[in-house]
Amino acid sequence: MPARDPKSLIKVVGEILDCIPDYVGIIDEDRKIHFVNKALHEMVDAEMKEIIDQYCNIMVHGLIAPPKECPLLQSIRTGEPQKNEYYSREHDVWYSLEIYPMNIEIDGKKTFLHIARDISDKKRFEDAILRVNNIGEFYLDLLTHDISNMVQPILSYLQLLNEIPELNMKYGKFISIPLEEAKRISKLTKIIRRLSLHEPRKHIIVTVYMKEEIEKCIEEMNRQFPEKNINVIFSHDSYLGPIDICNEFMNPIFKICRYITKLSDDRSINLQITLKLNKNEELFYLTATGDGPAFNKGFLDKYFDRYYDGVFKKEGLGYDIAFY
Numbered sequence: 001m002p003a004r005d006p007k008s009l010i011k012v013v014g015e016i017l018d019c020i021p022d023y024v025g026i027i028d029e030d031r032k033i034h035f036v037n038k039a040l041h042e043m044v045d046a047e048m049k050e051i052i053d054q055y056c057n058i059m060v061h062g063l064i065a066p067p068k069e070c071p072l073l074q075s076i077r078t079g080e081p082q083k084n085e086y087y088s089r090e091h092d093v094w095y096s097l098e099i100y101p102m103n104i105e106i107d108g109k110k111t112f113l114h115i116a117r118d119i120s121d122k123k124r125f126e127d128a129i130l131r132v133n134n135i136g137e138f139y140l141d142l143l144t145h146d147i148s149n150m151v152q153p154i155l156s157y158l159q160l161l162n163e164i165p166e167l168n169m170k171y172g173k174f175i176s177i178p179l180e181e182a183k184r185i186s187k188l189t190k191i192i193r194r195l196s197l198h199e200p201r202k203h204i205i206v207t208v209y210m211k212e213e214i215e216k217c218i219e220e221m222n223r224q225f226p227e228k229n230i231n232v233i234f235s236h237d238s239y240l241g242p243i244d245i246c247n248e249f250m251n252p253i254f255k256i257c258r259y260i261t262k263l264s265d266d267r268s269i270n271l272q273i274t275l276k277l278n279k280n281e282e283l284f285y286l287t288a289t290g291d292g293p294a295f296n297k298g299f300l301d302k303y304f305d306r307y308y309d310g311v312f313k314k315e316g317l318g319y320d321i322a323f324y
Helices: 006-017 038-044 072-078 120-143 151-162 179-192 211-224 247-259 297-307
Strands: 023-028 033-036 082-088 093-106 109-118 202-204 270-276 282-289 312-315 318-323
Touching: 006 023, 006 033, 006 093, 023 038, 023 093, 033 038, 072 082, 072 093, 072 109, 093 120
Parallel strands: none
Antiparallel strands: 023 033, 023 109, 082 093, 093 109, 202 318, 270 282, 282 318, 312 318
C-alpha cells in the first residue's frame, strides 16, 4: 500500500486539531510552520498563506531567535516529548509549551506537534495562593519583632495584601485592605502597650476591628481550602461566632482576630469558637468576652485546663484570650 502524502495526513489530523481550544501547530525541525489550528490562526491574525512555511519564532512570537524556553531543540536531541513554560512580555501572558515528535517527514525534515496553552490565570492564581499562605509566616515573624516596633510590620502587611493581583473575574475577590483602613491600625498601640518583652504571655481583650477584612480572610481560606470548613458569623449583640476550623488554622485565626482588633469601651463583644479535629469530634469549646460576665464558665474551667493549660485566664468578670 503506497505511503500516504504527509500533507494530506496533516489535513486529516488538522480537522481534529481545529476543535482544540489550545494553540496547536505542526512545525519541522527548522521551525517552519506546516499547519496551525483555528485557535492559533485567530491568535496570529494573518492569512493562512502568510503563515504556512514561515518560521514560528517570527510569525508567532515576533522574535528573530526562538525563545530560550522553546522545548523543540531538546525534543530533537532526545526524540522524546518535552514541556516547558514561557512568559510573553509583549502580551503579558504565560504559556505552557509542549512538543511531541511525529512519525512523518515533510521535505526530508522531522515534524513536531507544538501545543501552547495559556496558563496566565493559573500562574497568577498560584502566586496569590503563595501570598495568602504567607499569612501564618508573617504572624510568626511579627511576634519576633521588638514590641515597640510592631505597628510598622502590621502596616507593611496590609500594604502587601493590598497589592495582591485581582482575579475577580474567575476566582472572586482576594484579600484586599484599603490603605485608609490600614491607618486606623495605629489604634492597636492600646493593645501593644499591654504587652511586655519580659512577659511573653499577656492576655488581650478581643473585640472586633475591621470586621470585613476578617471575613475576607476567612472567605479566601475557604476558597483555597474548602475541606477546612471555616465559618464565621458576626453580630453586634452578645454573640460572635461560630468559627469551625481544623487544628492547624487555630493560630492564624486567633492572630487575625488579635492584630485586626481594637479595644471598645462602649459595647461588649463575645467570641465563640468551636475547634474540631474532624466533622464529628469536638476538641474544645470556649467563649471570650471583653467586659461583663463570661459565658459558660464551668465549661471553660473544665476544658481549658485539659487541652490548653495557660492559654486562657480569668480576668475580673471576663475571660481574656492569651496569645503567644
